Amino acid sequence: AFPKGVAIFFKEIQDFFGTSYSEIAWVSSIMLATTYGAGPISSILVNRYGSRPVVILGGLLCGIGMVSAAFCTSILQLYICVGFITGFGLALNLQPSVIIIGKYFLKRRPIANGLAMAGSPVMLCTLAPLNQFLFDNFGWRGSFLILGAILLNCCVAGALFRPIGAATASVKTQVAEEGKDALKEEVTKDAMEMSSPRNITMETKTEEEGGKGCCEKVNQYLDFSLFKHRGFLIYLIGNVLMFLGFFAPIVFLAPYAKHIGIDEYSAAFLLSILAIVDMIARPTTGIIANSKWVRPRIQYFFSFSIAFNGACHLLCPLASGYTGLVVYSIFFGLAFGMVCAMLFETLMDLVGAARFTSAVGLVTIAECCTILLGPPIGGTLIDTFGDYKYMFIKCGAVMVLAGTFLFIMNYYNYHALAKEEKERKAKEEDPKSVRTENEGRNNWNKETAQEGPELEPLREEREGLKKEVNGT
Amino acid sequence: EKNITLDRATRIELSCRLDKYSHLKRLQVTWKRGNETIRHMNKTENSWSIQLRILDYSNLGGYSCTLKGEEEISAMFHLQVPKIEGKEKPIVSYEGDTAVMICKSFGYTPIAWTWYMTNGSEQIAINDSLLADKYVINRLSANVTHLKILKLTKEDDGVYWCEAAFELGKSKGKLQLRVLSLMVPLKPFLAIVAEVVILVTIVFLYEIYSKKKEKSAEDEKEFDQVEQL
Numbered sequence: 001a002f003p004k005g006v007a008i009f010f011k012e013i014q015d016f017f018g019t020s021y022s023e024i025a026w027v028s029s030i031m032l033a034t035t036y037g038a039g040p041i042s043s044i045l046v047n048r049y050g051s052r053p054v055v056i057l058g059g060l061l062c063g064i065g066m067v068s069a070a071f072c073t074s075i076l077q078l079y080i081c082v083g084f085i086t087g088f089g090l091a092l093n094l095q096p097s098v099i100i101i102g103k104y105f106l107k108r109r110p111i112a113n114g115l116a117m118a119g120s121p122v123m124l125c126t127l128a129p130l131n132q133f134l135f136d137n138f139g140w141r142g143s144f145l146i147l148g149a150i151l152l153n154c155c156v157a158g159a160l161f162r163p164i165g166a167a168t169a170s171v172k173t174q175v176a177e178e179g180k181d182a183l184k185e186e187v188t189k190d191a192m193e194m195s196s197p198r199n200i201t202m203e204t205k206t207e208e209e210g211g212k213g214c215c216e217k218v219n220q221y222l223d224f225s226l227f228k229h230r231g232f233l234i235y236l237i238g239n240v241l242m243f244l245g246f247f248a249p250i251v252f253l254a255p256y257a258k259h260i261g262i263d264e265y266s267a268a269f270l271l272s273i274l275a276i277v278d279m280i281a282r283p284t285t286g287i288i289a290n291s292k293w294v295r296p297r298i299q300y301f302f303s304f305s306i307a308f309n310g311a312c313h314l315l316c317p318l319a320s321g322y323t324g325l326v327v328y329s330i331f332f333g334l335a336f337g338m339v340c341a342m343l344f345e346t347l348m349d350l351v352g353a354a355r356f357t358s359a360v361g362l363v364t365i366a367e368c369c370t371i372l373l374g375p376p377i378g379g380t381l382i383d384t385f386g387d388y389k390y391m392f393i394k395c396g397a398v399m400v401l402a403g404t405f406l407f408i409m410n411y412y413n414y415h416a417l418a419k420e421e422k423e424r425k426a427k428e429e430d431p432k433s434v435r436t437e438n439e440g441r442n443n444w445n446k447e448t449a450q451e452g453p454e455l456e457p458l459r460e461e462r463e464g465l466k467k468e469v470n471g472t
Numbered sequence: 473e474k475n476i477t478l479d480r481a482t483r484i485e486l487s488c489r490l491d492k493y494s495h496l497k498r499l500q501v502t503w504k505r506g507n508e509t510i511r512h513m514n515k516t517e518n519s520w521s522i523q524l525r526i527l528d529y530s531n532l533g534g535y536s537c538t539l540k541g542e543e544e545i546s547a548m549f550h551l552q553v554p555k556i557e558g559k560e561k562p563i564v565s566y567e568g569d570t571a572v573m574i575c576k577s578f579g580y581t582p583i584a585w586t587w588y589m590t591n592g593s594e595q596i597a598i599n600d601s602l603l604a605d606k607y608v609i610n611r612l613s614a615n616v617t618h619l620k621i622l623k624l625t626k627e628d629d630g631v632y633w634c635e636a637a638f639e640l641g642k643s644k645g646k647l648q649l650r651v652l653s654l655m656v657p658l659k660p661f662l663a664i665v666a667e668v669v670i671l672v673t674i675v676f677l678y679e680i681y682s683k684k685k686e687k688s689a690e691d692e693k694e695f696d697q698v699e700q701l
Contacts, residue, residue: 016572067661139564142657149664156668159675 002090003028003035005127006082006147009140016140017075024075027082029372034087035094036368042095043361051096051103055158058092059151065089066148070141082144086151093154095360098344100161102353109348110295114286114341121279121337125272226359231350231413236366238406239343242306243370245395245402246339248378249313249332250274256388262322270325274333281337289342299410302339302346307403309335313396317389350413473548477555478526479580480639486549487521488537500540505533526551529641553638554580558645565624567653573619575634575645582636582643585609585617590631624651 010024045054065085072078097116105112134143226232253274257267285305288294294301312331319328344360351359378391478484488501501520503510514521520537532553538546556577565571575585587609588595598619600609610618617636621628629651635644 015574016570018572135564136561137564138652138657139566141566141569142564142652145657145661146664149661149668152665152668153671156671156675159672 002086002123002127003031004124005131006031008128008131009135009143012135012140013075013078017078019075027078030079030083031087031090033368033372034084035090036364036371038088038091039095039364039368040361042091043099043357045092046096046099047357051100052158052161054092054096055161056155058089058096059154059156059158061089061092062086062151062154063089063148066144066151070144070148089151089154091364093158095357095364096161097157098360099357101344102348102356106353108290110289110298110342110345111283111286113345113348114283114289117286117341117343118279118282118337120340121275121282125275125279224358224362226351226355226362229351229355230416232347232359234406234409234413235347235350236363238303238306238402238409239363240366240370241402241405242339242399243367244374244377245310245313245398246374247371248374248391248395249316250336251375252378252382252388252391253329253332257322257325259388260321260325262325266322270329273326273329274336277330277333278337278340281334282341285338285341286345289345297414298342298349299346299414300407302342303403303406303410305335305338305342305403306406307400309339310396310399310401310403313392313399316392316396473550475550475552477553477580478532478551478640479554479582481525481527483523483525484551485521485523486535486537487519488539488547489519490539491518501537502540503535503537505535510535526640532640553641553643554578554582554636556634556636556643556645558634558647562648562650564650564652567624567626567651569624571621571624571628571649571651573621573632573634573647573649575617575619575636575647577615577636579615580638581614582638584637585611586635586637587617587619588633588635590633595633621649626651626653 007028010027014020014024042054042058045057062085065081065088068085069078069081072081101109101112101116131143131147134146138146250271253270254267257270258264289298289301309332312328312335316328316332319325347359347363348356374395378395381391381394382388476484486503488503490499501513501515503513503520503522510522512522514523522535524531524535526532532551535549535551536546538544554577556575558575559573563571563573587598587607589598590596598607598609600607606622608618608620608622610620612618617634619632619634629649632647632649633644634647635642
């Protein structure tokens, strides 16, 4: 939401520094790129220090970035301050807040995800008029200063991220050094007894790889062994494909509307409709995803929503006139919200809360490339053909492809998981096969299907506030 | 009513045409400029037109054609120079900073641009060669002009005019500059920072407090257990 919100200032800054539009657009791109590209670094830091310090640091960085941007005297300095520093701060905010949902919630995790992701459109809606107000009263320098202060509020949200237990990293080091088969279970505790229990997560993968100490150490911080994880690979490929066509339609919706001949305000209103529908769709999707019919098959629901999104784009060129576009915006908002709400939920579901930290880092850096490529490719399509419909067709096709791919692969994955579960149960009944118990626990950890006591959603709306400042 | 924009000397033909009320008889059509009647009028079946030579500013203005019959119908033509757009909202800048003001002409290329500063009720032309370290005037392209004011002070606050000179006359655009001191945004900034610090402290204090409570509750339990033993 934040990179889009800052775009309001670009015209003035462009006049002030005398640069071209594309040079200004780089500010937004650098910010977005850093937010997603610094994902692994964020994951490493969370693995090492836990969520809370990272989020507070992120909030401070965002604040410092924007405040220093207020005193910039050249476009290059703006790239660094607004682009890199604030982007990096946002990255440090995004990862831990997504991760912490996995740590706090289990039974109602989809709802939590949905609500948290709903913060983004809320912020986008409020940020646009707020930015305009700040700009009219304080000019762009003053606005950056005040926005920096507002971003510091992330620290407050971060302070509320009470850690559930001791930092798991230090325990992992112990386990790895001793090299024992110390199999301890992950226990999720009630919020009341948060301070006491120690969450000890097991990393059998680290032990199995044995041998090279260096590899072990890297795996502690960033779990590269995830690349052997079937579910993770499916998710990665599907999502990378999807992001190629995800953001382009939003970027080009208003210009397309103006191209057909709709006036500026109505075109802007289309985006507002999208945002409002998005806002409602995200928590609703969370609730639906949490229902007992959908939750076991959440991957199917996710692939369906991606394909639905693609279908919307494919049908868009058929929409004629303003009412057609309004209908398109409503459906697009719905589809967009559905996908965003379940984006991280499905990853958690596949990988499990233990390895989610590293997973989210690796996924974001892979997505980073396609997110950045998406709109420019769409732009070149529009420029070469002079018509917007090819861009919509391309986005629609890519997303339908991604959706079907995910659907088929997850069907296969669910089957494989069910088979492994059967094998594990059969072997567990056999007391002699201790060797395979290792493998069994391994598979079991892939889905943290712990029926632990339910955790109170600790200040959910604060986490919603967290999501506001972040990408999707 | 019709507005016609002209930027250079030209010949123009204005005509009034009657569609619906052609059944009206005994029509008398007059072309006027202000109160002056124009004589040389061309008449065709149901249209009346005049040909004008626009040479300078005095030829511009409002021309009207009036049809007097049973009813009186009139049409108005406004011949004018191209309009220059300034900025409706004030440009906000800070003391010691630089302000950039831009004026654009749409479609028509002016011969020259001049910038004026308002001092009280007077308009003073800005001479950038005289005060080269304060004002910089650039003509970025044929239709765009740039005024850069360096080292802003409170006195630079006010209304500025950019004037475009065309062959037929001049046209002005209005811009407003507001110069603020750095204290102005600093106050909300400090207020928000203070709020953040207070909230964070409250959260941490509450956490320490609840931990102490738990500890003392645990200690009590241990104490009870020891007593029981």
